[in-house]
Amino acid sequence: MLFKLAIRNVFRHTRRTLITAVAIGVGLMFMIMIDSMFGGMENQTVRNILETDNSELVVYPAGVFEDRFLFPLDTLIEDASAMSAELEQKYPDVISATPRLRFAVFAIGPEAELFALGMGIDPQKDADVFQLQNYIDEGRFLAADGDLVIGSGLAKELNVGLGDPILVQTRSRRGVMDVREYEITGIVNTSNPVINRNAIFISLAEAQVILEAPGAASEINLHVKGKPKDTDRLNILGSGISEDLGASYETYTWRDLNAGMFEIAGQKQSVGFFIAFIVIVIALVGIVNTMLLSIYERIPELGTMRAMGFSKGNIRWMMLMEGSVIGFFGGLFGVVLGLVVVILFTEVGFDMTPLLGTYEMPYPMSFVMRGEYNFGYMAFVFFLGWIISTVITLIPARKATRIEPSEALRST
Amino acid sequence: MKRLLISILGIALAATSLEAITASQILDKVDANMVASTMKFSAELKISISGSVRTKEFKGFSAGEDKAYMEFTSPSRDKGTRFLKLGDEFWMYLPNVGKAVKIAGHAMRGSLMGSDFSYEDAISNEELAESYDASLEGEEKVGDKNCYVLKLSLKEGAEGSYYTQKLWVGKESFIPIKAEYYSRSGRLMKDVQILEFKRISGKNYPTRIRMENKLRKNTWSEFVLTDVQIGVSIPANVFTKGYLER
Numbered sequence: 248m249l250f251k252l253a254i255r256n257v258f259r260h261t262r263r264t265l266i267t268a269v270a271i272g273v274g275l276m277f278m279i280m281i282d283s284m285f286g287g288m289e290n291q292t293v294r295n296i297l298e299t300d301n302s303e304l305v306v307y308p309a310g311v312f313e314d315r316f317l318f319p320l321d322t323l324i325e326d327a328s329a330m331s332a333e334l335e336q337k338y339p340d341v342i343s344a345t346p347r348l349r350f351a352v353f354a355i356g357p358e359a360e361l362f363a364l365g366m367g368i369d370p371q372k373d374a375d376v377f378q379l380q381n382y383i384d385e386g387r388f389l390a391a392d393g394d395l396v397i398g399s400g401l402a403k404e405l406n407v408g409l410g411d412p413i414l415v416q417t418r419s420r421r422g423v424m425d426v427r428e429y430e431i432t433g434i435v436n437t438s439n440p441v442i443n444r445n446a447i448f449i450s451l452a453e454a455q456v457i458l459e460a461p462g463a464a465s466e467i468n469l470h471v472k473g474k475p476k477d478t479d480r481l482n483i484l485g486s487g488i489s490e491d492l493g494a495s496y497e498t499y500t501w502r503d504l505n506a507g508m509f510e511i512a513g514q515k516q517s518v519g520f521f522i523a524f525i526v527i528v529i530a531l532v533g534i535v536n537t538m539l540l541s542i543y544e545r546i547p548e549l550g551t552m553r554a555m556g557f558s559k560g561n562i563r564w565m566m567l568m569e570g571s572v573i574g575f576f577g578g579l580f581g582v583v584l585g586l587v588v589v590i591l592f593t594e595v596g597f598d599m600t601p602l603l604g605t606y607e608m609p610y611p612m613s614f615v616m617r618g619e620y621n622f623g624y625m626a627f628v629f630f631l632g633w634i635i636s637t638v639i640t641l642i643p644a645r646k647a648t649r650i651e652p653s654e655a656l657r658s659t
Numbered sequence: 660m661k662r663l664l665i666s667i668l669g670i671a672l673a674a675t676s677l678e679a680i681t682a683s684q685i686l687d688k689v690d691a692n693m694v695a696s697t698m699k700f701s702a703e704l705k706i707s708i709s710g711s712v713r714t715k716e717f718k719g720f721s722a723g724e725d726k727a728y729m730e731f732t733s734p735s736r737d738k739g740t741r742f743l744k745l746g747d748e749f750w751m752y753l754p755n756v757g758k759a760v761k762i763a764g765h766a767m768r769g770s771l772m773g774s775d776f777s778y779e780d781a782i783s784n785e786e787l788a789e790s791y792d793a794s795l796e797g798e799e800k801v802g803d804k805n806c807y808v809l810k811l812s813l814k815e816g817a818e819g820s821y822y823t824q825k826l827w828v829g830k831e832s833f834i835p836i837k838a839e840y841y842s843r844s845g846r847l848m849k850d851v852q853i854l855e856f857k858r859i860s861g862k863n864y865p866t867r868i869r870m871e872n873k874l875r876k877n878t879w880s881e882f883v884l885t886d887v888q889i890g891v892s893i894p895a896n897v898f899t900k901g902y903l904e905r
C-alpha cells in the first residue's frame with residue numbers, strides 16, 4: 248500500500264517530478280559521456296601505440312628498460328630474427344613477432360638538422376605485427392634495402408618531401424660515425440605523433456650494417472591474441488616468456504612501456520569524473536528540493552496519515568520510495584540519453600580538426616575523437632543514480648517524520 | 660764522376676731518411692704533442708654561419724682522457740654555461756635551468772654551441788695511436804709546410820668516432836697541419852686545419868684550430884686558445900658535479 252501511495256504522490260506533480268528526473272538523468276548522462284569519451288580516447292591511444300610503436304608484449308635485453316630512450320647499442324638481442332621466429336612458434340598465444348632495432352639519428356636536410364628516432368624494421372615481419380604500411384601518405388612502405396620512410400612531421404620540420412635526399416648520421420655500436428645519403432621513398436602519417444614527429448624507418452638488415460650489429464635488435468615485439476587492455480593476462484604470458492628466456496631478457500607490456508603517458512591521461516580522467524560528480528550533486532540537490540517542497544505541501548496530509556496510525560517508519564519508507572521512484576526514472580532516462588550520446592560519439596565521432604587548427608596532439612590519438620561502449624559502467628551509473636536518489640531522500644524524510652499530527656492538523 | 664757520386668749519395672741519404680721514420684712513429688710524435696696530461700686554458704670560439712661570425716669566450720681544464728671542464732664566460736646569454744666530462748659521462752649546466760643535465764651518448768656528436776665542433780671534438784684528449792692503425796701515404800706540401808700524409812684506420816674492435824682520418828703532419832712540428840675525418844661509408848665529415856701553434860711545456864700545441872663540418876653548408880668554426888698552461892696541477896674538485904652546479 249505504501250508503494251502505491253508513493254507512486255501516486257510522485258505523479259501528483261508530473262511536471263516537477265519530470266524536471267527532477269531529467270536533472271538526475273542529465274547528470275548521469277554526463278557521467279556516461281565522460282566515461283565513453285575517456286574510454287574512447289584511451290582505446291584510440293592504445294590502438295595507435297599498438298599499430299605503430301610497441302606491440303602488446305615486448306622482449307628486451309635485461310637492464311635496458313630504464314635507459315631505452317637513450318637507445319643503448321651495447322646491450323642488444325643477438326640473433327634476434329631467430330629468437331623472434333622461435334617465440335612465434337613456441338607460444339600459441341603469440342600471433343606474430345618481429346624484431347626492431349632502434350637507434351639515435353641525426354637527420355640532415357638541406358635546410359635543417361634534427362635528432363630523430365631511427366628504426367630498423369623487417370618490412371615483411373613488421374607488417375604482421377604493426378600497421379605502418381596502412382599509414383603511408385606518399386610513396387611506398389619499405390620495399391628494399393636503401394629505402395627510407397620518414398614521419399610526416401619530421402619531414403615537414405626538415406622541409407623535405409618524397410624523392411628528396413636526406414643525410415642520416417648515426418653512431419655504430421663501437422662509436423663509429425656514419426653518414427649515408429638516402430632518397431625518401433615514403434612518408435608515413437599515423438595518428439601517433441611520436442612516430443610522425445620523430446621516426447625514420449630503414450630496413451633491419453641495413454640498420455644492422457650501419458650500426459655494426461649483425462643479426463641484432465633492440466627488442467622483439469610480440470603481437471598477442473586477446474584484448475590488449477587485459478594486462479593481467481599479458482603479464483602472465485610475459486612472465487612465462489621471461490622465465491623461459493632466462494635472466495638475460497625481460498618482457499614488458501605496452502602499458503609498462505607507456506606508463507607515464509597513461510598516468511597523465513589518468514589525471515585528466517579524474518578531473519572529468521570530478522566534473523561529472525559536481526553535475527550529479529546538483530541533480531541530487533534538485534531531488535532533495537523536490538521532496539522538501541512536496542513535504543511542505545503535504546504537511547496536513549502527512550499529519551492525517553500519522554493520526555490514522557501510520558508510524559514514523561511508514562512515513563520514512565513512503566518518502567524513500569518516492570525518492571527511489573524519481574531516481575529510477577531519472578536513472579533510466581540518463582542511461583537512455585547517455586546511450587544515444589555514446590552511439591553518436593562512437594559511430595560518428597567528433598571531429599576536432601576545426602578546433603585544433605595546426606596543433607598536434609601530444610598523445611598518440613587522432614583528431615576524430617570517438618567514444619567507447621561500456622555497458623557495465625552504464626549499469627553502474629543507473630544503479631548509482633537510483634540508490635543515491637533513494638538514500639538522499641533520507642534528509643527530507645527526516646523532516647517528514649518529525650511532523651506531529653496535532654500540529655499538522657492545526658495548520659489546515 | 661765526383662758529381663755523380665755526390666748525387667747517388669744524396670739519393671741514398673734521402674731514401675734512408677724517408678725509411679727512417681715510420682707511420683706509427685709519426686703518430687706517436689703527434690700524440691706526444693697533442694695529448695696533454697693536464698691543461699688549463701682560456702679560449703675564443705668563433706662561429707661563422709653564412710658569413711656572419713659570432714664569438715664566444717670560455718675557459719677550460721682537462722686531466723687525462725677522462726676529465727674535462729669548460730665554462731663559457733661571454734657573451735652574456737651564454738655566460739655560466741658549463742660542461743663536464745667524467746669518464747663516459749657528459750654533463751651540461753645551464754644557468755637558467757640551475758641543474759646539471761646528463762647528455763646522452765648520441766648527443767655528444769651534436770654541435771657545441773651551434774659551432775662546427777661537436778662536444779666530442781671539443782673535449783677529446785685521446786691518443787690516436789690507441790685506436791688507429793696508421794699508414795704513410797706519402798708527402799705533400801700544405802701551404803709552405805712539408806707534411807707527411809698519414810692515413811689512420813680504426814683498429815678492429817676499437818672505439819672511435821671516425822672510421823678513417825687523413826692527417827697532413829708537419830715534418831718539423833709533428834702536428835697535423837690539416838686533417839680530414841671520414842665516416843664509415845667513406846664520406847668526408849669534417850675538415851680541420853691547425854692555423855697556429857705554440858711551443859708550450861716542451862710540446863708543439865695548437866692554439867688556433869679551424870673546423871669545417873662538411874655536412875653543413877657555408878659554415879666554419881675556430882678555436883683560438885690563449886693562456887694555455889700544460890702540466891699544471893688542477894684542483895680535483897673542478898671535475899665534480901658539485902663544481903658544475905656551484
